[in-house]
Amino acid sequence: MGSETSPDELLEQARQEQHPRCIVCSEQHTCGLKVEYAATDEGGVAATFECLEQWQGYSGLVHGGVIASLLDGAMTNCLFAEGIVAYTADLQVRYKRPLHVGTPAQVVATVSRRNPPLFVLKSKIVQEGRVRAIATGMFMTNDNQLKQLWNGD
Numbered sequence: 001m002g003s004e005t006s007p008d009e010l011l012e013q014a015r016q017e018q019h020p021r022c023i024v025c026s027e028q029h030t031c032g033l034k035v036e037y038a039a040t041d042e043g044g045v046a047a048t049f050e051c052l053e054q055w056q057g058y059s060g061l062v063h064g065g066v067i068a069s070l071l072d073g074a075m076t077n078c079l080f081a082e083g084i085v086a087y088t089a090d091l092q093v094r095y096k097r098p099l100h101v102g103t104p105a106q107v108v109a110t111v112s113r114r115n116p117p118l119f120v121l122k123s124k125i126v127q128e129g130r131v132r133a134i135a136t137g138m139f140m141t142n143d144n145q146l147k148q149l150w151n152g153d
């Protein structure tokens with residue numbers, strides 16, 4: 001009791017070990033998005049993205065590739081928070097409404113299905129209370145992580 005590793009500790013450990021120079025979530029990257037995903041009480045992860053002008057594609061709008069990266073990064077970090085390291089195998093993004101530069105947005109992700117080695121996750125970006133983009137991702141562990149899952153360690 002009391003020594004159990006928290007989701008945020010698991011997330012940080014996996015992030016540091018597996019992709020410390022990630023273009024989406026590393027604080028060390030010189031020109032990355034620097035998104036700080038953190039575990040939520042609901043069992044997923046969340047982060048705020050400032051939607052700076054430098055991330056725009058069409059004038060005044062955040063580039064769709066950046067949006068896809070934010071959603072994918074949220075889902076990857078959501079698995080990190082469970083101590084699972086997995087790779088994006090399939091990613092579907094629906095751009096529902098424009099994401100405007102100059103206004104912060106929230107990105108969240110949750111695990112919706114666990115069927116090792118496959119995991120299905122959902123993610124969304126909300127700005128000023130309105131959903132701007134949603135994604136479904138399928139993630140897959142590699143052989144080493146699979147062995148750990150099956151061995152329960």
Ligand SMILES: CCCCCCCCCCCC(=O)SCCNC(=O)CCNC(=O)[C@H](O)C(C)(C)COP(=O)(O)OP(=O)(O)OC[C@H]1O[C@@H](n2cnc3c(N)ncnc32)[C@H](O)[C@@H]1OP(=O)(O)O
Nearest residue numbers: 057058062063064065068091092093094095096097098099
């Ligand atoms: C993994 C990638 C990584 C890689 C990702 C790489 C991405 C690179 C992108 C580079 C270019 C950009 O950055 S572009 C910027 C990113 N995209 C955006 O900001 C777009 C945000 N979304 C919007 O502005 C809007 O939702 C629009 C323009 C797409 C559509 O708006 P709308 O004209 O009001 O129409 P709306 O009512 O939503 O939909 C009209 C009808 O089309 C249907 N519809 C709309 N979208 C879809 C859809 N995706 N699939 C099926 N059906 C759809 C609706 O159900 C509806 O059917 P019915 O009810 O009539 O039957």
